[in-house]
Amino acid sequence: MKQHLLIAAVLLSACSFAQTKKPSNWQTLDPKANGIYGTGAEEAYKTLKDKKSKTVIVAVIDGGADPNHEDLKEVIWTNTKEIPDNGIDDDHNGYIDDVHGWNFIGGKNGDIEHEASELSRIYQKGNRKFSKMDTTHLSGEDVKQFEEYKKIRPAFLKEQSQKEQELKGVQLFSDFLSKVKAKNKNVLDKDAFKNYTPENEMETKMNKQLKIAFSLGLIKPEELESQLKEGLDQLSNAVKNNKMNSDSIRHYLVGDDVDNVNERYYGNNHYQGPDALHGTHVSGIIAAIRNNNKGINGIANDVKIMIIRAVPDGDERDKDIANGIRYAVDNGATIINMSFGKYYSPDKKAVDEAVKYAQSKDVLLVHACGNESKNNDIELSFPNRHLNSGEIADNWLSVGASSAEKGKRMIGSFSNYGSKEVDLFAPGVDIYSTVPDNKYTSESGTSMASPSAAGAAAIIREYFPELKAKEVREVLMKTVTPYKKKVIVPGTKRTKRKMKAMCISGGFINANNAAMELMGLNKKK
Numbered sequence: 343m344k345q346h347l348l349i350a351a352v353l354l355s356a357c358s359f360a361q362t363k364k365p366s367n368w369q370t371l372d373p374k375a376n377g378i379y380g381t382g383a384e385e386a387y388k389t390l391k392d393k394k395s396k397t398v399i400v401a402v403i404d405g406g407a408d409p410n411h412e413d414l415k416e417v418i419w420t421n422t423k424e425i426p427d428n429g430i431d432d433d434h435n436g437y438i439d440d441v442h443g444w445n446f447i448g449g450k451n452g453d454i455e456h457e458a459s460e461l462s463r464i465y466q467k468g469n470r471k472f473s474k475m476d477t478t479h480l481s482g483e484d485v486k487q488f489e490e491y492k493k494i495r496p497a498f499l500k501e502q503s504q505k506e507q508e509l510k511g512v513q514l515f516s517d518f519l520s521k522v523k524a525k526n527k528n529v530l531d532k533d534a535f536k537n538y539t540p541e542n543e544m545e546t547k548m549n550k551q552l553k554i555a556f557s558l559g560l561i562k563p564e565e566l567e568s569q570l571k572e573g574l575d576q577l578s579n580a581v582k583n584n585k586m587n588s589d590s591i592r593h594y595l596v597g598d599d600v601d602n603v604n605e606r607y608y609g610n611n612h613y614q615g616p617d618a619l620h621g622t623h624v625s626g627i628i629a630a631i632r633n634n635n636k637g638i639n640g641i642a643n644d645v646k647i648m649i650i651r652a653v654p655d656g657d658e659r660d661k662d663i664a665n666g667i668r669y670a671v672d673n674g675a676t677i678i679n680m681s682f683g684k685y686y687s688p689d690k691k692a693v694d695e696a697v698k699y700a701q702s703k704d705v706l707l708v709h710a711c712g713n714e715s716k717n718n719d720i721e722l723s724f725p726n727r728h729l730n731s732g733e734i735a736d737n738w739l740s741v742g743a744s745s746a747e748k749g750k751r752m753i754g755s756f757s758n759y760g761s762k763e764v765d766l767f768a769p770g771v772d773i774y775s776t777v778p779d780n781k782y783t784s785e786s787g788t789s790m791a792s793p794s795a796a797g798a799a800a801i802i803r804e805y806f807p808e809l810k811a812k813e814v815r816e817v818l819m820k821t822v823t824p825y826k827k828k829v830i831v832p833g834t835k836r837t838k839r840k841m842k843a844m845c846i847s848g849g850f851i852n853a854n855n856a857a858m859e860l861m862g863l864n865k866k867k
Contacts (some may be wrong), residue, residue, distance in 0.1 A: 641797025743770025
């Protein structure tokens with residue numbers, strides 16, 4: 343699933359804003375120079391000013407991206423071996439007209455926008471098989487599959503119930519905002535909350551917190567309404583899509599064999615797809631054109647973004663992720679950003695083989711650790727660095743989300759964490775970046791933290807191309823900005839732990855620290 347910060351978490355954070363403002367480019371700033379725990383990108387360029395860079399291709403496996411955005415079009419990767427729109431596979435790589443990347447969730451009959459969860463797909467497949475079968479006389483493989491189906495069924499029903507409850511909560515909030523607007527001539531601004539008389543305790547709390555947030559400019563009306571609509575759409579689609587036969591829809595639109603995980607050559611070149619907000623936002627964080635007096639500055643200055651569409655609104659399929667990784671590797675990417683994840687992976691073997699392939703070709707995989715406030719040491723999401731063979735991929739960087747705030751709330755309240763499974767934290771709360779149609783907005787999630795880290799890694803690969811993928815990971819881990827005070831553990835109100843309990847490195851990514859280390863400028867302790 344594209345790891346949007348679900349609207350419930352957005353609303354929770356909207357009601358608990360710290361009373362401070364931050365620069366819109368905070369993710370590029372530095373704790374020593376600016377007092378903000380950003381990636382240190384701006385300071386890194388000062389450190390590296392006399393060193394030449396080499397262009398790096400960063401693949402963004404996501405829901406698609408807008409290749410014509412004013413702040414991205416000059417940094418979009420182009421396959422120079424392919425002649426655009428001639429209907430011929432000029433470079434003979436199996437993908438026709440793949441000029442800027444590829445779309446693995448589209449075909450001749452259209453593009454997939456919404457998908458069921460992986461849990462739902464497993465349940466629906468079992469339900470289709472066993473609902474009309476006499477299960478008292480099973481034999482062979484059917485016995486094993488039926489036992490798995492019986493375990494999956496209660497988990498699916500629980501998940502569906504949770505989604506329905508979340509949807510009700512978001513709908514209540516939507517109804518509250520509608521009433522506030524109606525009392526203010528259908529305008530949502532700071533005066534709207536001053537003029538509204540709450541009808542119950544919940545409305546009183548929401549009205550008070552949003553009045554403060556709007557007055558201080560900590561949240562914009564249009565962003566709140568946009569995120570609310572996005573959350574309603576996402577949750578309502580999740581509830582609806584989990585009841586459908588997504589395999590048949592997939593077969594019609596894409597035309598591939600959903601049960602053949604080894605199939606490679608399917609899809610189309612619709613890079614943007616039906617909804618490119620998430621992927622465009624991720625791409626801008628990494629590489630939006632720097633210093634062009636438009637929008638934002640991306641973190642990395644000499645990058646080409648390869649667009650790989652493989653992540654729908656819903657859970658991605660292992661087959662598509664495996665093929666996305668292989669496509670990126672085969673076409674020259676040396677960093678792959680993966681801002682998605684799920685908790686079931688029926689075809690993990692295919693993804694593992696793709697991860698090993700990327701490892702063999704010296705490609706760094708940067709992955710968002712998840713937005714469920716979970717301890718990944720206890721419950722690990724997929725994909726991950728742990729291969730079924732028992733090997734651990736050393737080209738894997740797992741990233742949690744941090745905020746611009748100092749003190750106990752430096753970790754995003756939604757972010758997953760783990761002293762053994764999450765490598766480091768990077769900016770992921772209220773990140774301002776590109777969205778389709780030459781627009782910009784703020785988004786939160788480990789989906790934003792992963793490209794922040796990928797951008798920092800790209801700086802290192804640009805200026806130190808001799809380093810291997812695992813060495814880039816190692817230097818970023820070694821040079822994090824440590825934090826000695828305790829932070830609030832995501833998912834709790836007051837429980838505090840040291841950063842070493844939150845991630846392996848115990849700190850926040852810093853490209854300048856890494857650059858200084860590699861330039862031999864760090865002072866010996």
